[in-house]
Amino acid sequence: MTDQRTLVVIGGTSGIGLRMAQRAAARGDEVILSGRDADSAAAVAKELGDRARGIAVDLSRPGEVAGALAGVEKVDHLVVAAIERDLNTATDYDVARAVNLVTLKLVGYTEAVHALLPKFGADGAVVLFGGLAKDRPYPGSTTVSTVNGGVMGMVHTLAVELTPIRVNAIHPGIVGDSPFWSVKPAEVLDGYISRTPTGRLATMDNIADAAEFLLRNPAVNGVNLNVDGGWLLT
Numbered sequence: 001m002t003d004q005r006t007l008v009v010i011g012g013t014s015g016i017g018l019r020m021a022q023r024a025a026a027r028g029d030e031v032i033l034s035g036r037d038a039d040s041a042a043a044v045a046k047e048l049g050d051r052a053r054g055i056a057v058d059l060s061r062p063g064e065v066a067g068a069l070a071g072v073e074k075v076d077h078l079v080v081a082a083i084e085r086d087l088n089t090a091t092d093y094d095v096a097r098a099v100n101l102v103t104l105k106l107v108g109y110t111e112a113v114h115a116l117l118p119k120f121g122a123d124g125a126v127v128l129f130g131g132l133a134k135d136r137p138y139p140g141s142t143t144v145s146t147v148n149g150g151v152m153g154m155v156h157t158l159a160v161e162l163t164p165i166r167v168n169a170i171h172p173g174i175v176g177d178s179p180f181w182s183v184k185p186a187e188v189l190d191g192y193i194s195r196t197p198t199g200r201l202a203t204m205d206n207i208a209d210a211a212e213f214l215l216r217n218p219a220v221n222g223v224n225l226n227v228d229g230g231w232l233l234t
């Protein structure tokens with residue numbers, strides 16, 4: 001058996017998902033990455049070389065996900081990293097935005113796994129992306145905290161049901177060089193750094209490295225892994 005694999009990244013046109021796609025392509029793996037728009041996803045994939053291709057998948061429309069993934073023939077590793085951020089509070093609750101993110105991250109993530117199940121081999125593995133807003137809410141994180149908590153339960157049930165396919169999740173803290181955070185004012189990032197025991201924020205490569213460990217280690221299953229430099233302890 002060769003070390004080369006097929007990696008599917010749902011939410012692979014940007015940020016951590018893209019970094020995982022880049023790293024896999026550089027290793028010589030076949031990569032299928034998705035965004036909501038087919039042309040944009042294809043353009044991003046083209047930058048990764050001949051063994052990468054881009055497809056359109058919108059997880060906020062779960063009824064269309066199976067059709068969107070029908071052309072995927074084989075999966076060794078699946079990463080589901082998609083997010084549309086929702087700033088929401090219970091005091092001033094925007095139901096439409098909340099429904100969109102809950103649909104995307106809870107129903108959409110599960111449907112992506114479901115739709116690809118027949119394409120997995122026995123040593124297949126899945127990594128889902130949650131986030132530490134599940135434990136450490138911030139103003140406006142009502143929906144984000146809720147869905148990231150939901151990812152924990154999703155991992156537990158899928159790891160048991162889908163055996164021998166392994167299912168784990170990464171829960172990043174603040175990823176300082178990600179597109180969302182890297183444009184924030186320095187004083188905002190410094191506030192997080194000062195509360196992080198390592199004295200630095202996690203990078204996209206740190207997160208990708210941890211996710212690759214979850215994908216490759218045959219004994220790791222049903223794990224919700226925090227990758228945050230010890231931020232939760234302060």
Ligand SMILES: NC(=O)c1ccc[n+]([C@@H]2O[C@H](COP(=O)([O-])OP(=O)(O)OC[C@H]3O[C@@H](n4cnc5c(N)ncnc54)[C@H](OP(=O)(O)O)[C@@H]3O)[C@@H](O)[C@H]2O)c1
Nearest residue numbers: 011012013014015016035036058059082083129131175178
């Ligand atoms: N960045 C952080 O510091 C951080 C912290 C904690 C947790 N996380 C989690 O880590 C994951 C990756 O975060 P990120 O910041 O790297 O992401 P990002 O740069 O914001 O990229 C989001 C990705 O999701 C795709 N996407 C957006 N809406 C979608 C939809 N409706 N259906 C399918 N795909 C959709 C985007 O593609 P298009 O725009 O091309 O459609 C893009 O590829 C997320 O699950 C996030 O919650 C990140």
